[in-house]
Amino acid sequence: MILNETPIRTAKNYEINNINIVDFNLPKTIKKFEGLNISGNLDKVSIKEEKISSNLKYGNGEDLLQQIQNSSNINLHIIIPDETEKEVELEFNLSEKNENLVDDILIEAKENAKGTIIIKYISDLKGKFYHNGQIRVLSQNNSNLNVILLNMLNNKTENYISIDNTLEKSSSVKYTIVDFGGKNSITNYYTNLKGENSNNDISTIYLGAEEQILDLNYIVEVYGKKANVNINLKGAIKDNAKKHFKGTIDFKKNCKKAKGNENEYCTILSDTAKSISLPMLLCTEEDVEGNHGTASGKVDENQLFYLMTRGLSLKEAQKLIVRGQFNEIIEGISNEDIQNMIIRQIENKL
Amino acid sequence: MKTKLDEINRNIYDIKNKDDYDFKIKKGLTPEIIEEISKQKNDPDWMRNFRLKALETYNKLPMPTWGPDLSELNMDEIATYVRPKTKMTGNWEDVPEDIKNTFDKLGIPEAEKKSLAGVGAQYDSEVVYHSMKEELLSQGVIYTDMETAVREYPDIVKEHFMKCVPVTDHKFVALHGAVWSGGSFVYVPKNVKVEVPLQSYFRLNSPESGQFEHTLIIVDEGASLHFIEGCSAPKYNKVNLHAGCVELYVKDGAYLRYSTIENWSKNMLNLNTKKAIIGKNAEVDWVSGSFGSKISMLYPMSILNGEGARTEYTGISFAGKGQNLDTGFKVIHNSKNTSSLVNSKSISKNGGTATYRALVRINENAKGSKCNVSCESLMLDDISRSDTIPVNDIRTDEVEFSHEAKIGKISDKSIFYLMSRGLSEEDAKAMIVRGFADPISKELPIEYAAEMNNLINLELQGSIG
Numbered sequence: 001m002i003l004n005e006t007p008i009r010t011a012k013n014y015e016i017n018n019i020n021i022v023d024f025n026l027p028k029t030i031k032k033f034e035g036l037n038i039s040g041n042l043d044k045v046s047i048k049e050e051k052i053s054s055n056l057k058y059g060n061g062e063d064l065l066q067q068i069q070n071s072s073n074i075n076l077h078i079i080i081p082d083e084t085e086k087e088v089e090l091e092f093n094l095s096e097k098n099e100n101l102v103d104d105i106l107i108e109a110k111e112n113a114k115g116t117i118i119i120k121y122i123s124d125l126k127g128k129f130y131h132n133g134q135i136r137v138l139s140q141n142n143s144n145l146n147v148i149l150l151n152m153l154n155n156k157t158e159n160y161i162s163i164d165n166t167l168e169k170s171s172s173v174k175y176t177i178v179d180f181g182g183k184n185s186i187t188n189y190y191t192n193l194k195g196e197n198s199n200n201d202i203s204t205i206y207l208g209a210e211e212q213i214l215d216l217n218y219i220v221e222v223y224g225k226k227a228n229v230n231i232n233l234k235g236a237i238k239d240n241a242k243k244h245f246k247g248t249i250d251f252k253k254n255c256k257k258a259k260g261n262e263n264e265y266c267t268i269l270s271d272t273a274k275s276i277s278l279p280m281l282l283c284t285e286e287d288v289e290g291n292h293g294t295a296s297g298k299v300d301e302n303q304l305f306y307l308m309t310r311g312l313s314l315k316e317a318q319k320l321i322v323r324g325q326f327n328e329i330i331e332g333i334s335n336e337d338i339q340n341m342i343i344r345q346i347e348n349k350l
Numbered sequence: 351m352k353t354k355l356d357e358i359n360r361n362i363y364d365i366k367n368k369d370d371y372d373f374k375i376k377k378g379l380t381p382e383i384i385e386e387i388s389k390q391k392n393d394p395d396w397m398r399n400f401r402l403k404a405l406e407t408y409n410k411l412p413m414p415t416w417g418p419d420l421s422e423l424n425m426d427e428i429a430t431y432v433r434p435k436t437k438m439t440g441n442w443e444d445v446p447e448d449i450k451n452t453f454d455k456l457g458i459p460e461a462e463k464k465s466l467a468g469v470g471a472q473y474d475s476e477v478v479y480h481s482m483k484e485e486l487l488s489q490g491v492i493y494t495d496m497e498t499a500v501r502e503y504p505d506i507v508k509e510h511f512m513k514c515v516p517v518t519d520h521k522f523v524a525l526h527g528a529v530w531s532g533g534s535f536v537y538v539p540k541n542v543k544v545e546v547p548l549q550s551y552f553r554l555n556s557p558e559s560g561q562f563e564h565t566l567i568i569v570d571e572g573a574s575l576h577f578i579e580g581c582s583a584p585k586y587n588k589v590n591l592h593a594g595c596v597e598l599y600v601k602d603g604a605y606l607r608y609s610t611i612e613n614w615s616k617n618m619l620n621l622n623t624k625k626a627i628i629g630k631n632a633e634v635d636w637v638s639g640s641f642g643s644k645i646s647m648l649y650p651m652s653i654l655n656g657e658g659a660r661t662e663y664t665g666i667s668f669a670g671k672g673q674n675l676d677t678g679f680k681v682i683h684n685s686k687n688t689s690s691l692v693n694s695k696s697i698s699k700n701g702g703t704a705t706y707r708a709l710v711r712i713n714e715n716a717k718g719s720k721c722n723v724s725c726e727s728l729m730l731d732d733i734s735r736s737d738t739i740p741v742n743d744i745r746t747d748e749v750e751f752s753h754e755a756k757i758g759k760i761s762d763k764s765i766f767y768l769m770s771r772g773l774s775e776e777d778a779k780a781m782i783v784r785g786f787a788d789p790i791s792k793e794l795p796i797e798y799a800a801e802m803n804n805l806i807n808l809e810l811q812g813s814i815g
Contacts, residue, residue: 009415009416010707014709017416251757268747271747274743278739279738279753281738287759289756290755291756292753294742294753297750
């Protein structure tokens with residue numbers, strides 16, 4: 001199964017144009033999913049169990065998108081109507097009883113609407129489960145949406161997710177993505193910054209351990225004048241984990257005065273972990289500012305030394321430093337329960 | 351606020367001589383044509399067989415599915431071998447008048463007198479002139495055309511020829527292996543420091559033809575060399591092809607600086623391959639200016655094989671109307687404590703496309719390595735295109751790697767600042783563009799004024815407004 005093609009190809013032997021999943025076949029039957037729990041300010045938000053089809057510009061390959069189209073077992077249409085602050089949490093719990101989740105979530109933020117949607121994928125520690133989902137966001141003029149997406153699945157579960165956002169004039173969508181789980185965790189993220197002054201912030205933390213493969217393909221197309229995009233990733237990989245980050249900011253003609261920034265820092269905690277990054281800037285408009293930066297390396301030796309002289313073991317010191325790197329993104333999440341959950345996961349994984 | 355920048359003045363480069371040759375192979379690519387080239391060049395058997403095998407590889411390999419569109423290239427319309435009406439000479443006066451005039455106008459003999467230790471000049475498929483200062487000869491330095499090297503130094507050529515760049519690397523390397531002709535061979539013995547640069551200049555005059563020169567340089571342990579290559583061609587209506595190959599072997603403790611000023615005409619497809627294998631504590635510095643050609647796919651590569659090996663790449667590309675320059679750098683860190691530094695700049699204007707495409711790979715065995723990449727792109731109007739496509743592949747933990755890139759136009763603030771100091775808007779813009787290119791142009795030898803100064807400083811200065 002070939003997934004996550006980059007919008008522009010480069011040499012084949014660089015092994016980054018796409019990812020080929022060889023050791024996995026799609027489940028043939030998708031049973032009813034009963035592991036969803038919805039909580040929060042439900043009186044202020046409309047949540048309907050209905051399917052509204054539309055084609056994604058990119059997405060995670062034809063087979064997976066077809067499966068969502070034809071056999072999804074969760075379909076949610078969430079409408080955030082107005083500017084009163086609201087928070088909704090969707091928790092999907094994969095277990096022996098609910099081993100396959102194919103979800104289709106459409107979020108509409110109406111004009112001037114404000115809200116936070118937390119989408120949590122968790123699983124039992126043992127068991128090989130399967131998640132294939134898509135999240136579509138339509139953000140109307142002046143709306144302001146926070147999406148917190150947590151992948152806390154176990155390391156044997158297959159995790160595929162496609163995201164497709166369209167942002168109208170002066171709307172803002174902020175994503176916080178915590179990508180910790182899954183044997184193969186494949187994310188295809190696309191934003192169309194259609195409206196003038198629209199804004200998309202993406203803050204991601206990722207952790208890869210054992211034999212995990214993380215393939216993150218983020219594509220932001222900038223059409224609107226004075227539109228703004230910030231992509232910020234912090235991650236750590238250890239054991240034999242592999243991380244591929246492909247980030248594209250594509251400044252389209254006439255997106256005058258638009259700005260785009262893309263930064264990634266990957267801490268490598270073992271000599272067998274592999275980090276590949278491809279931060280692309282594509283540009284057909286002169287009057288823009290685009291920057292990207294990536295860096296990789298081991299944990300800073302001075303910091304390690306300092307912490308170890310204070311009595312911490314090597315592992316504890318490494319853990320603390322990685323947590324420190326993630327801190328800014330974790331603190332950006334206002335929900336304390338979620339913050340604690342992330343910190344616990346870091347403890348467990350490292 | 352718009353910046354207007356004229357195209358580079360190509361008057362000098364567009365001088366066309368009559369397509370007057372001694373022998374021109376028929377167009378196309380068949381085993382018979384390869385056999386004929388081999389016969390014309392008096393190849394030894396091993397080289398003839400090598401060419402035929404390379405053709406087989408060429409036929410098996412696919413066209414690249416990434417990068418610029420090469421569909422206009424039709425090998426059935428390209429003559430891969432054109433022998434000029436002259437033999438190679440070591441005396442400038444013996445070069446035929448029309449060829450000599452071309453190189454005179456390009457400033458080659460003038461540069462040789464002033465600042466070079468040796469010069470090679472290739473016209474179409476063959477080298478027409480080669481010379482080197484006596485003192486280098488006495489130190490055991492070899493600088494000759496590739497055909498002479500195949501004849502006179504068969505063992506050393508066999509050991510190195512297309513071993514650094516195997517014909518299986520990609521389709522156009524295989525093509526090169528089949529039809530190569532001309533180019534330079536340099537050997538610098540152990541601990542010999544060649545203080546003054548050597549230069550090879552490649553000129554393609556014949557229309558609907560290709561140039562496939564092979565450059566093989568071996569810098570032995572503790573030795574050093576600065577090698578410069580320049581290339582140009584007049585413009586024709588139909589496609590010309592350049593698929594040269596550069597192989598650099600830089601042994602332990604040696605140093606090589608390889609400078610290129612490429613100014614092919616805008617009907618040229620420039621699909622060139624350059625690679626260096628770098629030994630323990632050795633260093634290769636690439637300086638690269640890409641100005642000409644319709645399409646370029648050019649990614650010099652350093653393989654840091656020895657502990658403590660180093661490499662630097664300093665490159666600029668300048669894509670104007672109708673040009674698609676897809677350039678960049680590749681580096682493989684393949685031993686402990688290796689380091690690389692990449693500084694790339696590109697300018698696109700009048701609808702040109704400039705792409706920085708790169709690879710950094712730090713292998714498992716390259717602990718303690720460092721790599722720093724910086725690339726900046728400047729767009730001078732809103733009909734051009736500028737892309738940055740860098741792959742960073744890090745396979746071990748004990749490394750320091752960083753990459754940063756910027757894309758955008760000339761900042762209004764900078765223009766405003768300079769204008770507040772009394773400069774006109776045009777002068778302010780010109781100064782900023784020159785400043786942008788300056789880190790690259792200052793890396794080139796100052797004496798080597800014939801091309802780079804024409805291309806960057808003088809042309810930019812005079813034509814903005």
